[in-house]
Amino acid sequence: MKIAFYGSSLVSSYWNGAATYYRGILSALAGHGHDITFYEPDAFDRQQHRDIDPPSYARSVVYPATADGLRSVLERAGEADIVVKASGVGVFDAELIDGIVRHAAPHALKLFWDVDAAATLDEMRGDPDHPVLRALPDLDMVLTYGGGPPVVDAYLGFGAAECVPVYNALDPATHHPVPADDRFACDLAFLGNRLPDREARVEEFFLRPAAALPDSRFLIGGNGWETKAMPANVRHRGHVYTAEHNAFNCTPRAVLNVARDSMASIGFSPATRVFEAAGAAACLITDAWEGIEQFLVPDREVLVARDGQDVAEHLSTLTAERARAIGDAALARVLAEHTYALRAVQVDALLRDRVARVREAA
Known part of the structure; x- marks a missing residue:
């Protein structure tokens, strides 16, 4: 399936602690046959501090952090079977989550993937007009990178149709023992x-x-x-x-x-x-x-x-x-x-099942 993923950065961990999580999850998901495009803004000097070249498991699309740049990538959301907005992109977060709801195809699965759920939930408690809160009725599912039952219960209480934690893990090809330095x-x-x-x-x-x-x-x-x-x-x-x-x-x-x-x-x-x-x-x-x-x-x-x-x-x-x-x-x-390969088995089964349901309903 085609996945459009709107996140902070895949190629740079500079002021971007979620980078290794994205890399681990998405590289393992690509192994299940998914066609992934990762959209990230050119912001916060991340492109000047890249850790990796654009990877083979996902297309890396870097867009200008401008209204025109945002518009150009949101228009691509309609091509995907699964459209994901991650938390903490850092620029245009409200416009991105509104945009994926507006531009996703009728048959597409629309997800919010929260890599800092505790902070997002605190913001939602203090802001009844929070963009995530507004979008929840139109989203098919929320994924989080942690939080356990307290986060699941909180998201369901805010009206999420479903909330599933997908915990951090290890990519043994990337992180492994090496000689001391x-x-x-x-x-x-x-x-x-x-x-x-x-x-x-x-x-x-x-x-x-x-x-x-x-x-x-x-x-x-x-x-x-x-x-x-x-x-x-x-x-x-x-x-x-x-x-x-x-x-x-x-x-x-x-x-x-x-x-x-x-x-x-x-x-x-x-x-x-x-x-x-x-x-x-x-x-x-x-x-x-x-x-x-x-x-x-x-x-x-x-x-x-x-x-x-x-x-x-x-x-x-x-x-x-x-x-x-x-x-x-x-x-x-x-x-x-606790490897990303195991996490990807969980996510792949979840996505395929929910896409089938959305297509049937559409």
């Missing part, structure tokens, strides 16, 4: 852009243990941290390209996952870095959130921290041997249960 040598590393709803948790789970362990080495990667005051034992790497993620995860004694505020409060929302780190057989320390056991077993496949003190205690007692054992166990778990 001295550029990323440290005791604890964290990778994530500086965002308002994450910064306080980074202060607690990363900077607080750094201050408590002055003899340990800490490394932070991602955009925006260059102006942040940090302890002397913290080194800032800046933007880390996806080609460097494996070395970033493999080299430190442990790597840290810190959820954004909204995702931590809802739970059931493992970030892409959880599976990237596990795929590289890294020893992962994550902040505590409900549902972690669904993905990795605490103390055996992941270390869980309630606060910065827990992180410091984990690091103080973590030997190289135990770190390797935890990383190896995490890798085995995600390869068995």
